[in-house]
Amino acid sequence: MKVRIFMMLVIALFISMLKSCVNPQKDINPNIIVIIADDQGWADIGYNNPAVYTPNLDRLASEGITFRQHYSMPQCTPTRIALFTGRYPGRFGKEGLQASNEKVLPDGTFTLASMFSEAGYDTFLCGKWHMGSSPECGPNNYGFNESYGSLAGAIGMYDHRYREGEYGVTWHRNHKIIKGYENGVHATDLVAGEARKYIRRKHNKPFFMYLAFHAPHTPLDERGDFVDQPTQINPEDTLRWINEEKIKWFNDPDGKIQSEEDPEKRLFLAAVHHLDHAIGSIVKTLKETGLHQNTLILYTSDNGPQVNWPGNAYPDDLKLTDFNQELPMKGYKTDVWEGGINVPGFVTWPGKLYPKSIDVPTHVVDFLPTLASIIGYEKIDSNVLDGTDLSPVLFSDDSSIERDLYWIWNKETDRWALRYEDWKIVNYGTEEPNVPEDWQLFNIGKDKKEEQDRATSHPDIVKELHSMFLKQRAKDK
Structure with missing residues (x-):
């Protein structure tokens, strides 16, 4: 009898250990930062393409788990809906199937932010919202305690205006438009600076930060310290931008950006370099505040790359032709071909997730159920969600997820x-x-x-x- 009881205890302990190996974090409340870049395609990051200078992103990816087949939706609003709700955008009607200024989420929609809020987290959106450009349907109505950035989509990088019309000015703090829109500072720097301030603030509980950059979406405008000089081709040298040699984003230590002969491609590489530096500064702040070890970072882009741009849609908006990196796949932004939906993605959590690459297909729709599992949030109706919990793949050698992935795009679908x-x-x-x-x-x-x-x-x-x-x-x- 004693032997039998002993064996039962051993088996129970073994099962418990197995569970902890698959999900060793349920007794821990990590800070969570979800970073989403805008229009960064598969080839627009250094670990996929050595022509791109992204040392900070490459280092983060190498320290964590890289998703080798990572998917988004074909455009920004649909991807943000999928990431934010764990559901495909078609579940919310045709308004969510393309870039939209209209309200796309019904009141009371269960979201990443509302989940973290219920789980006892501080919640903060920093950057681009683009799931309804009016304050009445802004982020604070869907689970965020605080928000800062633009309610609308792409913006002029230095005056932070959207296109002309009803949603021209949406730069805000907690849905209140900021006087002067903080002109003269690049949007990438504003968003990163606000994120650093938030991290340095004393927190009595863990935080969830949704960090949504506008870069490297058009309009491309990298002025460096020459803020009064919009990015323009040098009339005396039509292969160079004005002040290019003095702007650090065009000049990486390895000379990768300057080795690109096409000035429009160089401008795009400079925007990506700027984005990478901003993210590096945020990681540095996490380390300086002692929060790095207990912070999980998830990274993705919202869709594949833009390739041609007509210009004149935003302030100081250049016309650009074939300005992006060549993809080893068909399609670009708004396509359901691989080039439009296969994007960079990785997750890092020091001491909890160990470096590896996974080849199983992953999708932004998986972020919500995966993070729910990581923080031990159990009040989820899995029958409603379209995403899959990736934690068995992240925390063990399991490499199998059986499910289908589904894409639909455009108002006319x-x-x-x-x-x-x-x-x-x-x-x-x-x-x-x-x-x-x-x-x-x-x-x-x-x-x-x-x-x-x-x-x-x-x-x-x-x-x-x-x-x-x-x-x-x-x-x-």
């Missing part, structure tokens, strides 16, 4: 895709795909450029994925 395992179906058209014959089929594991349509040779797989698509589509509003 004319771009569709679904991925299951290595297979992906894609449809571009004005009519919603209703039968298996409406799809193209690609093996992403072997054909990342999506060049070889295998629908004819694998009709059984198309039929299976089409059935999955119909189930996902039925959940949309």
